[in-house]
Amino acid sequence: MGIFDALNTSVGGLQAQSFALQNISGNIANASTTGYKGIGTSFEDLIPQSATPDRQVAGGVTAFAQATITTQGTVTSTTVATNMAINGQGFFNVQKPIGITxxxxxxxxxxxxxRRGDFQLNASGNLVNGAGYYLMGVTVDPKTGxxxxxxxxxxQFQNNFVPAQATTAIQYAANLPTTPSTAAASGAAAGTLTAAGGLNPLDFTVNHNPLVLGTPPAPYSNATITGSQVNNKFAPPGPVNVATQLNGAANTTDSLSANFVAGDTIVINGNTIAFNNSGTGNTGSATPPSTLSIDVTKATNTVQTLLTAIDTITGTSVPSTVSSTGAVTLSTGTSSNLNIASSAAGWAALGFGASVTQNRAGGGTPGTGIVIGNDISVFTKESISGGAVTAYDATGTPVNLQLRWAKSDSSALGSPHTDTWNLFYQANPNATGTNTAWVNAGTNFVFGANGSLTSPTGSTITLNNVTVGNQSVGNLSMNFGSGGLTQYASTGGTATINQISQNGYAAGQLQSIAVNNNGLVVxxxxxxxxxxxxAVSVSHFNGTNYLKALDGGAYAVTNQSGVAIAGATGTISGSSLEGxxxxxxxxxxxxxxxQQAYSANTKVITTANSMVQDLLNVLR
Incomplete structure (x- = not known):
């Protein structure tokens, strides 16, 4: 190795130190860049080949970039709800648009x-970070989670709209007083249930036995209505029944083509079934809201086809039928009343008028366990408030559900009496006369001497067919939880409501979003x-430091990094940024x-140049 080799080696040293200086300058320039990962410099010596070790000389040098992607930056909190940072391993999945259309x-x-998590919502409803990368994730059903x-x-979250959810469950926790302070108790005779803050059935217009106050309202049952078979265009197999003749002709078929024509419509509980003659078959579905169109030219479409479609709309489990004499019987089911209207001649031919109105049988009117309008004043004086909650029906209409507790027995009266309570909900705030005002939940709540609930043993009861005013809420599950309902002494003699909430809500439109510490966009x-x-998607790599750096703090996959692996051990922190x-x-x-190494290399070049000059001076 000679003088000129030394010159070349020094030049290589200058290049390597320049490469290091470039990395240092870039790191310092990005000291405040969100999620930036510094790049270090690794130096590698280049040893020239030599036949024997004793003739080996020091060689040149080259520099390589050394990634520090796995090194965590400092996480700090921000005031932006959509900012997020990863503590530990992992990367946000992002895409950058190639254009705008x-x-x-x-x-x-x-x-x-x-790792750059300074995401904010743009005009299109996307979460975009400061470098223009769009956040990726998996959408979640807002109703089920x-x-x-x-x-x-x-x-993308632009104009998200969540449909209404009917209330199906109520979470309730309360402490009932050992001796309720009721208005009727102050003037009651000593030793009576009323004096102990309880409810006296003899004070009511209808003499209710307190042991049967818990009887729930009778459930609804199916009701039927049968059309006139004389007008029905249907004849069973066998001889033609003259009773089924219409316009003087024997009708030996129940095909819909013999009853309906294209353009006819039938409206069932607000859902329309239309008839067509397209020859392409039925279209749509009878599932509410109905979009069904029945093809009258289809040979397999019969009167029973129509009845089945009606049953699908009403949701009844009791099929509507055609009897052996041709009489059509419609079923209401138990979920709602039956209302059918049609001006089609074919509908009238089935034995019904232009409209059918059939109410469900029974239901909603209990024989016992109610408070009528005439007894509201007495009931209010002999019971205490149990709180109120706003429930929602299937359309999202709010329903004010008022609760009251009445003590139906008291251990203060001596054995075998027990501390027993009944829960009532208000069925009609404007009830008068014999109309139902309050309905008993149908359960005796019995408490032991230590104030704990001994009966019922479960933590849930069901309020059947709840209706408040004209709003039907349906069956509601009341969940008390373990130890949620107690009877401890209370100086005020009132119920202390520790929790009352429900799971329904009205329809709503998206107002804002935020990221929580579980990595969920809320x-x-x-x-x-x-x-x-x-749910925000995160990924990790086996060879993290071999990812290819892109503009804006993003990284691309390389052969050395390996493919992205879904999930990561790191956790997402909302309203935070990694520095x-x-x-x-x-x-x-x-x-x-x-700087010192660079200067030293320049000194070597100066020295080598001097030596070359000395060598040239030998020839003078």
Missing amino acids: DNLPVFDGTTDYT NPIGNVPKVL GTFSNGQNLDLA SNTDIADEFTKLIVT
Whole structure:
């Protein structure tokens, strides 16, 4: 190795130190960049070949970039609800648009990965970070909380609308006083249930036995209505029944073509069935809201086809039928009353008028366990408030559900009396006369001497067919939880409501979104609900430090990094950002070393040049 080799080696040293200086300058420049991962410099010596070790000389040098992607930056909190940071391993899945069409981003399907979590909602409803990358995740059904699929996609939340959810369950926890303070107790005779704050059945217009106050309202049952067979265009197999003749002709078929023509319609409980003669068969579905269109030219479409469609709309489990004499019987089922209207001649030919109105049988009117309008004043004086909750029917209409507790027995009266309570809900706030005002929940709540609930043994009861005013809420499950209902002494003699909530809500429109510490995007809706909308997707790699850096703090997959693996051990922190992992003090130290090494290499070049000049002077 000679003087000229030394010159070349020094030049290589200058290049290597310049490469290091470039990395140092970039790290310092990005000291405040969100999610930035510094790049270090690794030096590698280049040893020239030699036949024997004793002739080996020091060689040149080259520099390589050394990634620090796995080094965590400092996580700090922010005031932006959609900012997020990953504590530990993992990357956000993102895509960057390749263009904009009709003001909407266009993607090529390439997924990149980033730790930069300064995401904010843009005009299109996407979460975009400061470098223009769009966040990916898996959408969640806001009503069930379950993921919709498992393939991440670019998230969008613009104009999300959540439908109404009917109340099905009420969470309730309360302490009932040992001696309730009721208005009727103060003037009652000593030793009576009324004096102990209880309810006296003899004070009511209808003499209720307190032991049967818990009898729930009778459930609804199916009711039927049968048409006139003389007008029915149907004849069973066998001889033609003259009673089924219409317009002087024997009708030996129950095909719909003999009854209906294209353009006829039938409206069942607000759902329309239309008839057509397209020859292409039936279209749509009879499932409410109905979009069914029945093809009258289809040979297999019979009167029973129509009845089955009607049963699907009403939801009855009791089929509507055609008898052996041709009489059509319609069933209401138990869920609602039956209302059918049609001006079609074919409908009238089935033995019904232009409209059918048939109410369900029974239901909703209990024989016992109610308070009528005439007894509201007495009931209010002999019971205490149990709180109120706003429930919702299937359309999202709010229903004010008022509760009251009445003590129907008291251990203060001596054995075998027990501390027993009945729960009532208000069925009609405007009830008068003999109309039902309050309905008993149908359960005797019995408490032991220590104030704990001994009966019922479960933590849930069902309020059957709850109707408040004209609003039907249906069956409600009341959940008390373990130890949620107690009877401890209370100085005020009133019920202390520890919890009363329900799971229904009205329809609502998305107002804002935020990211929680579980990595879920939570939407706040106009109906006051906070519902999970999406789960942020994160991935990790076996060779993290071999990812290819892209502009904006993103990374692309390489052969050395391996493919992305769904999930990560790191956790997402909402309203937080990960800062740069650059250590300024460390970079300044490297800067001094790099400067000194660069200067030293220039000295070698100066010395080598001097030696070459000395060699040239020998020839003078």
